[in-house]
Amino acid sequence: MIVKGIEVRYDRINRSDYISLTDIARFKSQETGKIIDNWIRNRVTVEYLGLWEVLNNPDFKLLRFEEFRKEAGLNDFLLSPKRWIELTGAIGIIAKPGRYGGTYAHMDIAFEFASWVSLEFKMYMIREFQRLKAEEQKTLEWTAKRELAKVNYRIHTDAIKEHLIVPELTPKQISFVYASEADLLNVALFGKTAGEWRDENPNEKGNIRDHASVEQLLVLANLESYNAILIEQERPQSERIVLLNKTARKQLETLLKAQIDRSKMLALPKCPEGKEER
Numbered sequence: 477m478i479v480k481g482i483e484v485r486y487d488r489i490n491r492s493d494y495i496s497l498t499d500i501a502r503f504k505s506q507e508t509g510k511i512i513d514n515w516i517r518n519r520v521t522v523e524y525l526g527l528w529e530v531l532n533n534p535d536f537k538l539l540r541f542e543e544f545r546k547e548a549g550l551n552d553f554l555l556s557p558k559r560w561i562e563l564t565g566a567i568g569i570i571a572k573p574g575r576y577g578g579t580y581a582h583m584d585i586a587f588e589f590a591s592w593v594s595l596e597f598k599m600y601m602i603r604e605f606q607r608l609k610a611e612e613q614k615t616l617e618w619t620a621k622r623e624l625a626k627v628n629y630r631i632h633t634d635a636i637k638e639h640l641i642v643p644e645l646t647p648k649q650i651s652f653v654y655a656s657e658a659d660l661l662n663v664a665l666f667g668k669t670a671g672e673w674r675d676e677n678p679n680e681k682g683n684i685r686d687h688a689s690v691e692q693l694l695v696l697a698n699l700e701s702y703n704a705i706l707i708e709q710e711r712p713q714s715e716r717i718v719l720l721n722k723t724a725r726k727q728l729e730t731l732l733k734a735q736i737d738r739s740k741m742l743a744l745p746k747c748p749e750g751k752e753e754r
Contacts, residue, residue: 495586498578519548621693681747
């Protein structure tokens with residue numbers, strides 16, 4: 477993330493977000509090691525770090541921490557992140573070796589360090605960090621819906637294999653059956669086949685489903701399960717496409733009324749009665 481013109485790295489470590497103290501220190505000086513050492517030897521810092529470890533680290537060495545706490549604030553007291561980690565077993569601060577390494581700290585500690593460096597910098601960093609995490613959450617949500625659609629597609633294709641595919645069909649014909657059912661769902665939900673979408677969007681990457689909204693992917697997952705049931709009931713395509721289209725329209729209307737991400741909601745074209753996939 478970029479904060480006040482400075483790139484501040486962060487990483488996911490042990491299921492928590494750790495932010496680079498080395499990068500934060502650059503806001504104050506290029507001698508980042510000295511900045512971090514001056515901060516960590518401060519009595520208030522030592523007490524804060526110790527309390528954080530007590531709350532989050534069952535293996536924290538309390539006796540060694542007490543020794544540091546008594547010495548903190550004295551003129552001859554010296555402490556570095558490496559020494560703190562090695563002697564107390566701390567997990568809130570991590571030293572990453574290598575050219576692109578540095579000192580990282582759990583986000584709680586990193587924000588405290590940012591306050592010590594500059595309150596203004598801390599506020600800008602919190603705002604940017606929250607923005608990036610919100611974007612990550614949206615991406616995870618979309619990916620989860622996409623994976624759900626893939627799982628249901630597997631269930632869907634298993635139903636096709638059991639009820640529509642007979643031994644006399646050639647591999648080419650079997651492939652056509654799968655593609656035909658996929659486009660049946662595309663027409664029911666999007667009003668067009670995958671091929672028609674590609675013809676309309678020759679410069680777009682991916683396929684029609686890759687450009688679907690979260691709401692459409694959710695409905696698609698439900699349609700795949702519903703279509704599998706209809707296939708088991710041996711309903712013809714001309715009947716299934718009408719039922720699927722009505723279900724898609726109803727579910728999207730429900731999502732719209734619930735005001736779930738209205739900005740991404742796309743209008744669903746109505747499938748004419750009796751229309752079969754071409």
